[in-house]
Each structure stands twice: as structure tokens, then as C-alpha cells.
Amino acid sequence: MAPVWNRDVDRMAPPWLIERLALLTGRPAAEIYETTLADLADKIDTDHHPNGNSTWLLPLGIWHRERLKFGLQFCPICLRMDEDPYIRRSWRLAFYTECEHHRTLLLDRCPSCGKPHTYFRGELGDRNAIRAPSMAICTHCGFDLGYAPIDRFEWPDWQTAVAVRTLQFMNDFGWAALDGKTYGKSAEILLVLRRVIAMLSSSTKDGQLYDAVADQIWPQGYHVLGSRGEPYEARGVAERHRLFGMSVWLLQEWPHRFEMCVRIADVRRSYFLSGIGGLPTWFVAQVQSADYVPRRR
Ligand SMILES: [Zn+2]
Ligand SMILES: [Zn+2]
16 A cells, blocks of 8 residues: 555655546546645745755654644644634644634644644554544544644734734635735745845854844843744744744835844844845845945834
């Protein structure tokens, strides 16, 4: 039998599986591929490799049928409200940290036993079971994840909240809106956000950008990062949520906030562009401009 659950089949979308599903469902293979994570990666990650780590997609850390990493998030309220609970594709997206329907932060583990949600293991112990138990139930301890405690995150002003959510809840990924402008390709904006996040979480002195931005957003005090230099996809839900939103905040009122914080943190500007191609010209030009005059307030 071909491997299914001991591979990240959603991300790899192997042709044999797509063809088999097409046969069983009577739907065109192209339509089925469009429902996979691989399709999502094609659209948002210009540098994705089917077998390697994908940008913006959470790794599962697959070991046989176990999951060693917390790469599948879920919204407890969605699972509780579903007539027949199911797992959303967007729950594997690293920047999709809040439920678009319930405005709650997603969870990435069972609150009762602390393990990742292996929803596909419901048949455990009964290989002949046709109808598996609900996907809302933790297969390790039996806890109903629909009743997991919920947590919300409030941005300090509605403009930031709207801007962050507009990007987090993108649906078609063909375009994106930021700072009152619309961009033809969401991958382009995501690439810029990725560079800003890399600087915010850098283990070098450039990481002071995090404090400069956080101090502007939360002048009364802010959460520091748990660790510096760690990849975005390896971080917990709360830190991913904060880092993504802080980057969106920094790109608004362009280029005023960017210039202000870059100066306060004394960041090496060229590092925004290091080792990466495909950044949009408006961003590259601003980073390279040495004669920016700060705006008077
Ligand atoms: Zn929800
Ligand atoms: Zn559990």
C-alpha cells in the first residue's frame, strides 16, 4: 500500500493520490489538486520544494504515524460548531493564527495532554472501523477539542487589526491589499513581510527592530521574543501572530513607520535585501534610499 499518513501527503500531493481521488470522486484531478496544501504553496511560496520545508507552511515533524511538531492548528469553536467536524487547509498556514470566523487565536495542541492533533488516527485499535470518531476528539487522550479554552488577541487600534486580518484571511492569494494599495500578487507582499519578520526576529543587532516596533505599538510594555533567530514556522502561535502583525504595522504609512523604526533600531538596511530575490521595486528602492527625510509630526 502506498504511504499516506506517514508522509505529508497534503503538501506533497503525489500524482498517484490525486488520480485515485479523482477516480473515486468523479471530479477532475486539477480540481482536487486545488484543494491541497501543495496548491497553496505554489501560490504563496515562490521558493517551495515538494520534499523540503515550505515557506509559510507549518511542518508536522512526521515520524511514522506520529507527529513530533505542532504543525496543525485548529479553532475550538469551529470544531464545536461543525455538524461533522473537519480540518481546514488554512490551519496549516503559518500566518493564519486567528480564526476568521470566531476571532480566537488558534491552538496547536491538545490542552489536556499537550500532544499535536492527529485527527486521522481515530480508527486506532479498530482497523475495520469505517466511520472514525469525530475529528474534534484528541486521539491521544479523548479530550473534546471543541471545548478547549479560547484566547483572543487585540491589536491596539482598528486600522492595524483590519490590515493584519485582511492579509491573514486572504482567500484566493492572487492579490493582496496593504496600506490602501492592492497588489497583483500576494506572494510579493508575503516576501516583503518575510524579510521584515526575519529582521524582527534576527539574532544579530538588527533584531533590535523588534523592540523599536513593539515599543511603538505597545508603549506601556510588550512581550519579548522567546528566542532570537528561530525560523518563523518553528515558533508558537502567539509569536507567529505577533510577528506577522508587527510586520504589517511596519509597512503601513509607508515609508514613515519603516524609516522611523529602522533609525531608532539602527538596523543595517542592506540586510533587508540579503540573500533573496524577487522583492518588489518599491521596497528595494526605499531600503536603498539614503536620503529619506523624516516626516514632521
Ligand atoms: Zn473558528
Ligand atoms: Zn489530548
